[in-house]
Amino acid sequence: MSQAFTKAMARNIFYGGSVFFILLFLALTFDTHNAWPQRDNHEAITEKVSEGKRLWEENNCIGCHTLLGEGAYFAPELGNVFKRYGGKDGIKAFIMSRPKEGVPGRRSMPQFNFSDAELDAIAEFLEYVSGMNTANWPPNIQG
Ligand code: HEC
Structure with a gap:
């Protein structure tokens, strides 16, 4: 060698x-x-979108939901919920319609008692998130 x-x-x-x-x-x-x-679609970040993000954080939505894959896997992914519901109205109606006493027998989405302006801000925030260029993540429209 x-x-x-x-x-x-x-x-x-x-x-x-x-x-x-x-x-x-x-x-x-x-x-x-x-x-x-x-x-980056930062020009789409309005006052309302920031307010929606603040509400999102204060109410710990991420404690149950994922947003673009980040968060808890208990409840549906919300990065694409705007597209899934086809607009803000469906999202607002869903959040508003949560039963106050919860769904019997399981841990369900709470009733947050948001005002109309707060609901609108959250829906705007979720609309903003759905417009981000995430290279098509999440890969499907389901939650
Ligand atoms: C305690 C857990 C929990 C928290 C906290 C929570 N959610 Fe939910 N959410 C759920 C569950 C579970 C569902 C699925 C429907 C159901 O079973 O009530 C849901 C469904 C949804 C949906 C409909 C999704 C779909 O695809 O049908 C939206 C929109 C939503 N939540 C928004 C929010 C927002 C905004 C917040 C914070 C303000 C939040 N959620 C906080 C548990 C939670």
Whole structure:
């Protein structure tokens, strides 16, 4: 057996590999930064949308629901609920119609007693979320 694998070769593999992956990392970072402006619909963030997000957080909707895959897996995904219900009215009607005493025998969606303005803000927030370019996530329309 010859001593084919020298220290110099090991060093070159180390430096060459490091340079290659650093460049790859930089290229992917630039690519991500270039893609953001096309995906971002921040001009759609109105006062109402922010208010809806605040209500979403304060009432811990994510404690039962997922939003674009993040959250609890107890209740339906809501990133696409705007599309599923075909608009804001269906969403509002659903949230409003929750029985105060709950559904017997199981943990169900609570009645939050939102005002009309609050309901509208939540529906606007969910509309905003459905308009984000998420590369088609969630992959289907079901919750
Ligand atoms: C305690 C758990 C829980 C919390 C908290 C909760 N939900 Fe729900 N939600 C559910 C369940 C369960 C369903 C499925 C229908 C049912 O069984 O009542 C549901 C259904 C929905 C639906 C209809 C989804 C569909 O595809 O039919 C909407 C819209 C919704 N919730 C919005 C909200 C919003 C907005 C909040 C926060 C203000 C919230 N939910 C908080 C449990 C919860």
